Amino acid sequence: MQTDFLVIGSGIAGLVYALKVAQHFPDKKVMVLTKAAADETNTKYAQGGVAVVNDLENDSFEKHIEDTLIAGDGLCNKEVVEIVVKEGPARVQEIIDWGTQFDKAPSGDYRLGKEGGHSEFRILHHKDVTGKEIERALLEAIEAAPNIEMFNHCFVIDIITQHHLGYLVTKSTPDIECYGVYILNTNNHRIEKIVAGITMLATGGNGQVYRTTTNPAIATGDGVAMVYRAKGRIENMEFIQFHPTALYEAGKRGQAFLITEAVRGDGGILRNVHGEAFMERYDPRKDLAPRDIVARAIDSEMKRTGTEHVYLDCRHMDQHKFKEHFPNIYEKCLSIGIDVAVNMIPVAPAAHYSCGGIKTDEWGHTSIRNLYACGECSSTGLHGANRLASNSLLEAMVFAHRCFVDSVNTIDAPYHHWQGAFEDIPDWNASGTSDPKEMILITQSLKELQQVMSDYVGIVRNNVRLQRAMKRIDLLFEETEDLYESTSVSPQLLELRNMITVGYLIIKGASFRKESRGLHYNTDFPEKSVLIQNIVL
Template sequence: MLRFDTLIIGSGLAGLTLALKLAEHQKVGLITKKSLLDGASSRAQGGIAAVLSSEDTLDAHIQDTLTAGAGLCDEAVTRYVVEHGKAAIDWLIDQGVPFTRDNSSLMGYHLTREGGHSRRRIIHAADATGHAVQETLAAKVLSHPNITVLEHHLSVDLITGRKLGLADNRCYGAYALNSLSGEVVTIAARDTILATGGSGKVYLYTTNPDTATGDGIAMAWRAGCRVANMEFIQFHPTCLYHPHAKSFLISEAVRGEGGILKLPDGTRFMPHHDERAELAPRDVVARAIDFEMKKHGLDCVYLDISHQSIEFLEEHFPTIYSRCLSLGINISKEPIPVVPAVHFTCGGVMADLNARTDVDNLYAVGETAYSGLHGANRLASNSLLECLVFANAAVRDILDKPQQALRELPAWDESRVTDADEQIVISHNWAELRHFMWNYVGIVRTNKRLQRAQHRIQLLQDEIDEFYANFHVNPDLLELRNLVLNAELIVQSALARHESRGLHFSKDYPTAQPNPQPTILTPRTR
C-alpha cells in the first residue's frame, strides 16, 4: 500500500499547481494516466484571462464572464475567481513561465483578446501557452523531493467509508491500475484531489486528448457526489478540418486578432448571426457554423487571417502557422478549413469555494469540477484561471484543517475474475458510444434524439457492468466504463432542461426560461 498525505489524480495545470504548493508542507502523490504532459492543459493555445492592464477592470471581466455564462454563472464565485486572477498569474511568472513580452506595455507582457471579452486581457506564450506553463511546472514537480509521480497509472475507483462498510462519508484514497504492469495498487491518503479534466472523448470529434474520459466525474458520482450542469458541453468553433490533423485546435485568438469566418465562396456570415460577429462567445459562433454547414451542405467553413503579414503570423501564431503549413495550408495566403468540435465540459462534480465535494476529504479542481464559474457557457481562457485559483483554495483548506491518521486499506480483490476472452466488445462499444453521442447529443438537440441516446446508453452500461464484474480490468475497459457514465449524466441533464440556454440548444424548447437554475443530479447511493 502506498501512503501519502495528499493524493492528486491528474497532471494538468490544476494537478501540478496543487502538487507544488502542497509539497512545501507534506508528502504528495500524483498519478497520471500517461506521461506528465499528456493532458488538455498542455494543448491550451490561447492563454489565461486575468485583469492585468490599467485599461481593464475586475467588473468588466466579471461582466464578460456572466454574459458568456448566459445567466447561470454563480456571481459570487465569478467575483472570487476574477479577484484572485492577478495573484495567480504573478505566481506563474515567479515560476519562470515564458509569457510573450511586449516592451510597449506597462506590465511588459503582450495581452490578446478573444471571443466574449470586452478588453485585451489574455496573457499568453505565443500560441502554445498551455505547453509553456506545463513544461515549466512539470520540471519543478519532477525534481521536488516531496512529490512522488506515478505515470501510466489510471485511477480505478475511490476508496470511501461506504465501500469499506464504515459509517462515515469520507474518502481514504484510491485504487489505481499500473497500465504497464497490469497491477492494481492501493493508495492511502488523508486527502484526495480529483484533477482529471473533462469528458470530451465521449464524443466522436473533440479537441481533447485521448485521456479526457471523465474519470474523476464518474468516480465521484459512484462515491456519492452530486454533479451539476453536465448538459453544457462546449464545442470549440474552430477545429482544423483535415484528415491528418486529429484534434488540432485553431485558437480563439486568431479571431481575436482579426480572423474572419467565411463560406467557401468567400462570403462572411457571422454578422448575420450576432452583432459581435467573430468575437461572439463560443456557443454563438459554434451554432452559427453548424447552421451554415447544414444550410449549405458543407463539410467545413473557412477562417481567414491572410490579411495579416507573415511576420505577424509567425510571431503570434507560430504553432498554428507551422502545423497548417506542414499540411499544405499557407495561412498567410489562404483561409483555414475549420469545423466545431467538443472542447470543454462546463459541468462536473459539485465543489464549493474551497474545492470540497460532498464526500469528506475529497476535492475536485479544474474541468472535473462544477464550481459555478462557467454557467451555461465558458468564457474563453477562463479555464486555466479556474485551475489556478481553485488549486490555491484547496491547498489552503487542506493545510488549515487537522490531519487525520492514515487508515490501512484492503488490497484490490481479483479473486473472482479471469482474463477476458476477447476485447472486441470494448472497442465496438467505444465506437458506438462516440458516434451516437455526436449524432444525438450534439450542438442542436431534440427530446427524441436524447431518448434514443438514453436507450443505447442503458444497453451499453449493462454489457460493460457485466464485463467489469467478470474480467481483469484494463485501461480501455476502465475508460469506457467512465465514458458511458458521463454520457448518461449528460443526457439526463439535457432531458431535465426544458429551455435553450448557452451551450444547450433544444428544438423542442427553443427559448430561454426566466429564473434559470443549475441542473443538479444526485446519485442514488446518497
C-alpha cells in the same frame, strides 16, 4: 501505499496544488498520479492563454466579471466569479515566479490578446502554446520539490469510501469519506491501493466522449465518473462547449488540431463554402461572439450549405505577425498543404470543454469529505452555461490555491484518522474474472458511444434525439458492466466504463433542462425558462 496528500492529474490544477502543499508541509508526503506521461494533459493543449486583468488603466475587474457573467448566460455564481477574477492576478504572478514566460512587447509590457466575449485585451499568452509553456514550468518546479513523488502510468479505478468497508452508501448518506483510491499500475499490471489523508481530483475533461474533440486521448471523464459511482454530487453536465474552430481534416476521428480563438481576435474571418462572411447574420459581435453562438452559427451554415466545414480566412492578416504569434498553427497548416497567406483554413466545431462536473463550493470541497476537485473536472460555478474564453487556466490556479488554503486546516483536523483506516481497507478483489478474449467488444462500444453522443447530444439537440441516446447508452452500460464483472480490468475497459457514465450524465442533464441556455440548445425548447437552476445529479 500511504501518503498525506494524493493528487490525481498532472495538469495545471493538480501541479499548482501539489507544489503549494509540498512547500507548506516540507515534512509531509505528496503523491501525484497520472495515467499517461506527466505532461500529457488538457493543459498542454491550451493554446489561447490566461484571461486576467493586469492593465488597470484600460481594463477593470468589473469588466472581466461582467464579460464572464454574460457568457455564462445567467447560471454563473457571481460570488465565485468575483473570487476568480480578483484573486487571479496574484495566482498568475505565482506561475510567472515558477518560471512561466508570457510574450512581451519590445517595451517590456506583456502582449495582451483578445478573444470572443471579452470587452478588452487581457489574454496573457506564450505564442500559440500557452498551456505547454505553463506545464513545462510547473513540471520543472515539481522535479525540484523533494517531498513530491510523481507516478506515471497509474490508472485510478475508484475512490475508496465507507462502501469498501462494508457499509451501505447512498446519495443521502451523510459524511461520505474518501480514504484514497484503487489504481491499476500499468507498469506492472498490478492493482494497488493508496490510502491518503487528502485526495485532490484534477482529472481534466471528457472530450473523448465525442467523435471529434480538441482534447487528447486521456480526456475520458474519469474523475466525474468515479465521484458519481461514489455517490458524490455532479452538476450541469449538459453544458459541453464545442470549440468553433478545430482544423477540419477529412475522415479524421479523435483529437483534432485546435485553431485558437486568438486568430479571430487578431482579425481572422469565418466564411462559408460560398466565401460569405456569415457571422454578422447571427450576432452583432460577429466573429468575436461567445463560443456557443459561433459554434451554433457554424453548425447552421454547414447544415444549410450541406458541407462538413466552413473556412477561417487569414489571408488579409499581417503574415509576419501571424507566423510570430501562431507558429504551430502555421506549421500544422503548411504540413497538410495549406498556406494561410494563400488558402483559407477549413474548420469545424469539436468538443472542447466541460463546464459542468463535480460540484464544489468556493473552497473546492466536493460532497465527499477529504476529497477536493479542481480544474475542468469540477463545477465551481464560474462558467455557468458557457465558459468565457481563457478563463479555465485562471480558474484552475485560483481554486488550486483555495483548495491548498483549506487543506492546511483539514489535514490535521480531529476527525482525520485516515492512517487507522489502512488496515481495514480490503485489497482489490479480482476473483472470478479472466483476461478479455476480444478487444473488439471494447473498441466497438467506444465507437458506438462516440457516434451516439455526436449525432444526438451535440451542438443542437431535441427530445427525440435525447430519448434515443438514453436508450442506446443504457444498452452500452449494461453490456460494459457485464464485461467489467467478468474480465480483468484494463485501461481501455476502465475508460469506456467512465465515458459511458459521463455520456449518461450529459444526456440526463440535457433531458432535465427544459429550455435553451448557453451551450445547451434544444429545438423543442428554444427559449430560456424564467426559472434559472443548476441540474445536480
